[in-house]
Amino acid sequence: MSSIAGNPLLREQAYCAGEWLAASSSGESFAVRDPADGAVLATLPDLTPDDARRAIEAAAAAQAAWAKEPAKARAKVLRRWFDLVTESVEDLALILTAEQGKPLAEARTEIVSNAAYLEWFAEEAKRLDGEIIPGPNAAQRILVVKQPVGVCAAITPWNFPNGMITRKVGPALAAGCTMVLKPSELTPLSALALAVLAERAGVPKGAFSVVTTTDAKGFGTEVTKNPTVAKITFTGSTAVGRWLMREGADTIKRLSLELGGNAPFIVFDDADLDAAADGALASKFRNSGQTCVCANRIYVQRGVADAFTQKLLERTAKLKLGRGTEEGVTMGPLINSQAVAKMEAHLADAVGKGATVVSGGKRSQLGGTFFEPTVVTGVRQGMLVTREETFAPLAPIIAFDTEDEVIAMANDSEFGLAAYFYARDMKRVFKVAEALEAGMVGVNTAALANEAAPFGGVKQSGLGREGSHHGIEDYLELKYVALAGL
Numbered sequence: 191m192s193s194i195a196g197n198p199l200l201r202e203q204a205y206c207a208g209e210w211l212a213a214s215s216s217g218e219s220f221a222v223r224d225p226a227d228g229a230v231l232a233t234l235p236d237l238t239p240d241d242a243r244r245a246i247e248a249a250a251a252a253q254a255a256w257a258k259e260p261a262k263a264r265a266k267v268l269r270r271w272f273d274l275v276t277e278s279v280e281d282l283a284l285i286l287t288a289e290q291g292k293p294l295a296e297a298r299t300e301i302v303s304n305a306a307y308l309e310w311f312a313e314e315a316k317r318l319d320g321e322i323i324p325g326p327n328a329a330q331r332i333l334v335v336k337q338p339v340g341v342c343a344a345i346t347p348w349n350f351p352n353g354m355i356t357r358k359v360g361p362a363l364a365a366g367c368t369m370v371l372k373p374s375e376l377t378p379l380s381a382l383a384l385a386v387l388a389e390r391a392g393v394p395k396g397a398f399s400v401v402t403t404t405d406a407k408g409f410g411t412e413v414t415k416n417p418t419v420a421k422i423t424f425t426g427s428t429a430v431g432r433w434l435m436r437e438g439a440d441t442i443k444r445l446s447l448e449l450g451g452n453a454p455f456i457v458f459d460d461a462d463l464d465a466a467a468d469g470a471l472a473s474k475f476r477n478s479g480q481t482c483v484c485a486n487r488i489y490v491q492r493g494v495a496d497a498f499t500q501k502l503l504e505r506t507a508k509l510k511l512g513r514g515t516e517e518g519v520t521m522g523p524l525i526n527s528q529a530v531a532k533m534e535a536h537l538a539d540a541v542g543k544g545a546t547v548v549s550g551g552k553r554s555q556l557g558g559t560f561f562e563p564t565v566v567t568g569v570r571q572g573m574l575v576t577r578e579e580t581f582a583p584l585a586p587i588i589a590f591d592t593e594d595e596v597i598a599m600a601n602d603s604e605f606g607l608a609a610y611f612y613a614r615d616m617k618r619v620f621k622v623a624e625a626l627e628a629g630m631v632g633v634n635t636a637a638l639a640n641e642a643a644p645f646g647g648v649k650q651s652g653l654g655r656e657g658s659h660h661g662i663e664d665y666l667e668l669k670y671v672a673l674a675g676l
């Protein structure tokens with residue numbers, strides 16, 4: 191029996207076009223597994239592009255009425271959804287940990303901190319103010335109104351199976367859009383659990399669908415080519431983001447893309463080293479290193495490199511690897527064997543080019559996809575770990591000498607999502623914060639995401655922002671009305 195059998199929010203159906211579907215139009219199904227041991231948690235209908243098209247049509251049918259609801263009514267539904275998620279944290283967390291592997295405490299944090307986006311956008315729904323601009327002559331005014339873009343499609347990854355949904359669906363529904371979501375085929379159960387609560391909260395039938403499918407490309411093709419879909423919001427790899435952009439070009443899709451990162455984490459010689467080591471530990475090993483804002487490259491000024499490394503090692507030694515549901519566990523398994531292979535490739539490249547493993551460095555005795563938290567010193571710019579996102583618990587330490595040198599190394603990347611640095615000198619703080627090519631910079635903190643802040647990247651890390659009052663703009667169009675004859 192699966193660890194979540196009997197969970198009141200577990201569904202083995204898709205939520206498509208306002209109906210709970212036990213079977214896809216092809217009759218195919220797929221299994222969702224626990225990454226800690228490979229056990230089957232649930233079997234879901236494997237929906238086809240035809241099923242997705244029905245969800246899009248239902249979203250289109252629901253959209254006009256939803257957009258016409260007074261903002262206050264939309265806000266109430268979102269607020270109720272937020273309340274239901276908040277009341278159901280434990281059931282949602284158990285589902286999340288079972289399908290994704292992260293420790294229960296992290297799962298709870300993911301749910302609570304991302305439910306906050308539903309609450310935030312419930313409030314923002316009421317503030318979609320337009321403008322009246324003086325006209326070119328006394329008889330004219332320029333009116334600017336904000337209108338929903340329409341039907342949206344969302345594609346979300348497996349690393350935050352719950353949070354990636356609320357921060358997309360929240361602003362979309364608040365703006366008066368409707369949404370067809372394809373969660374990762376690895377972690378669709380959290381999405382379905384959220385849909386149970388959305389339905390209970392009063393989200394109208396068809397306004398939100400969860401299309402469970404292993405045919406990611408089929409879904410991607412349908413939503414990019416279908417002219418009814420006005421916008422796609424995607425979080426995932428840069429390669430898929432590029433593909434969606436290319437495929438969506440024919441129908442001029444609006445796009446929000448939250449893609450790969452390669453976050454530099456810089457420790458200057460005037461930093462509080464304890465705070466820096468705490469930050470590096472959290473940023474590198476949270477979710478087993480599987481977040482797009484995880485520190486990927488840790489640059490430490492030479493004079494404090496040994497002291498910082500020591501502090502990081504002391505903290506790393508206290509991490510407890512294990513099943514996410516076990517008491518005291520602080521790090522779960524990696525999502526699958528490809529993730530382990532990438533970790534090993536990055537590690538082998540670094541060691542092969544002269545780096546030294548000072549902690550971990552191998553698969554855990556727990557077996558499966560468990561990997562020891564690993565710290566490597568003597569890393570140099572140019573090694574694979576400095577160029578590609580590792581997405582695993584590998585902390586490479588690179589010594590540097592000057593501010594200008596480290597800024598150049600940090601910016602030597604096609605990505606620009608998150609960057610972090612620890613320093614106390616104010617002149618340095620401003621200089622470095624302004625020079626780093628990243629959408630988000632953490633100064634003396636490794637915690638970036640919260641609903642009041644605009645989350646997103648520059649360069650090839652993506653387009654658009656999630657959260658803050660800016661986050662809803664991606665779901666709105668400006669309409670200018672020239673009012674004459676006054």
Ligand code: ADP
Pocket residue numbers: 345346347348372373374375406407408409410411425426427428430431433
């Ligand atoms: P990751 O490497 O984090 O798994 P992916 O970009 O492969 O990143 O996956 C993120 C999401 O994108 C998942 O929901 C996945 O199913 C989906 N996906 C992958 N390929 C495509 C595609 N061609 N079209 C649409 N969605 C896709």
